Amino acid sequence: MVKQFVLERYLNALLSGDRLSCRSIIEESLQIGTPAHQIYMDVIWPIMVEIDNLYREDRITPAQEAMASRINRSIVNQLQNKLPRRAGSDKRIVIVTADSQQAELGGQMTSDLFESDGWSSRFLGGTVNNEDILEFIHEYAPDVLLLYGFNGKEAPAVRELIDRIRGVNAWPQMRIMLSGGVFLRAEGLWEEIGADLYAETAAEAVRMADLPQEQLPIPVRTIKQRTHLAKKHAAPVEIHAAAI
Numbered sequence: 001m002v003k004q005f006v007l008e009r010y011l012n013a014l015l016s017g018d019r020l021s022c023r024s025i026i027e028e029s030l031q032i033g034t035p036a037h038q039i040y041m042d043v044i045w046p047i048m049v050e051i052d053n054l055y056r057e058d059r060i061t062p063a064q065e066a067m068a069s070r071i072n073r074s075i076v077n078q079l080q081n082k083l084p085r086r087a088g089s090d091k092r093i094v095i096v097t098a099d100s101q102q103a104e105l106g107g108q109m110t111s112d113l114f115e116s117d118g119w120s121s122r123f124l125g126g127t128v129n130n131e132d133i134l135e136f137i138h139e140y141a142p143d144v145l146l147l148y149g150f151n152g153k154e155a156p157a158v159r160e161l162i163d164r165i166r167g168v169n170a171w172p173q174m175r176i177m178l179s180g181g182v183f184l185r186a187e188g189l190w191e192e193i194g195a196d197l198y199a200e201t202a203a204e205a206v207r208m209a210d211l212p213q214e215q216l217p218i219p220v221r222t223i224k225q226r227t228h229l230a231k232k233h234a235a236p237v238e239i240h241a242a243a244i
Contacts, residue, residue: 002034002042011047015060017067019074026075036082037116040109041203044072044079048109049184052102069101076109086118092142093119093209096133098181099126103149106180110148110202117206130161134168142174144197144209149180155193162194175216179205191219 006025013021029039051072055065093114097107104125111123122140124133126149137145145165150158162176177197178190190198196219199205208216 002029002038007043007047010043011050014047014051014068014071015064017064017071019071022071022075023078026079030082035084036079037084037113037203039079040076040083040113041201044076045106045109045201048072048102048105055102066101069105073101073105073108076105076112080112083112083116085116088120089118091119091144091209092140093121093144093146094133094137094140094142095121095123095146095148096128097124097126097147098149098151098154100149103180106202107146107148110146110179110205113202113206114209117210119206119209130157130164133161134164137165137171137174141171144175144177146177146179146199146205147195148178150178150182152182152186155182155189159193166194175209177205177208188220195219 006029010022010025013025026039026043029043030036048069051060051065051068054060055062060068093111095107095111095114097103107123107125111121114121122136122142124136128136147158147161158178165171165174165176175196176194177199178193178195179199179201183190183198184200197208197216199208
């Protein structure tokens with residue numbers, strides 16, 4: 001387990017924009033034997049969530065949020081090739097995120113852990129529109145579509161995409177998983193919006209996706225809709241339209 005003072009040092013270095021100190025802290029953890037996947041989930045991931053919370057609460061500046069996100073992503077890029085690799089399987093996942101640095105970081109980390117687990121992962125990021133997503137799904141035929149990091153304003157567009165996928169019914173075996181963003185903060189919203197699965201973290205996403213069908217939780221669908229999801233839109237909304 002990574003010690004609390006390591007997290008505090010890393011967070012302080014991030015918020016001051018000190019990239020060299022951040023790298024040194026991570027290198028120290030690697031040198032004492034902390035596995036790369038543990039650094040992903042016990043350092044980078046919780047700090048990423050904390051940065052997002054601090055930013056939403058106006059406790060850090062946009063400049064600090066931007067610096068922290070970029071430094072975190074550079075660290076993740078360096079750690080990626082240190083992750084263990086399971087033998088490849090025929091399981092496939094497509095990951096789409098909101099159009100923000102934080103969301104793309106979370107999506108990239110999730111993609112890395114799926115690849116480490118032997119999945120074939122395609123990370124589309126946060127700049128593709130619904131039509132392009134549908135076209136790619138049709139060509140790639142993934143087992144799981146994971147949508148990560150969308151906020152409340154983007155939730156109707158996420159529902160629109162899910163409804164279109166269900167309406168086409170061309171991929172009946174594909175499971176739709178939601179993670180991060182408003183779905184982390186609004187309990188049960190993933191079920192209301194029509195997804196099959198929810199994961200709080202990247203590691204949880206891998207665990208859930210690996211479960212056999214008979215062990216998967218059954219979503220509780222509800223007729224009740226939250227006010228911000230019930231509003232009608234005059235024009236189609238793409239899921240990358242608003243920043244997280």
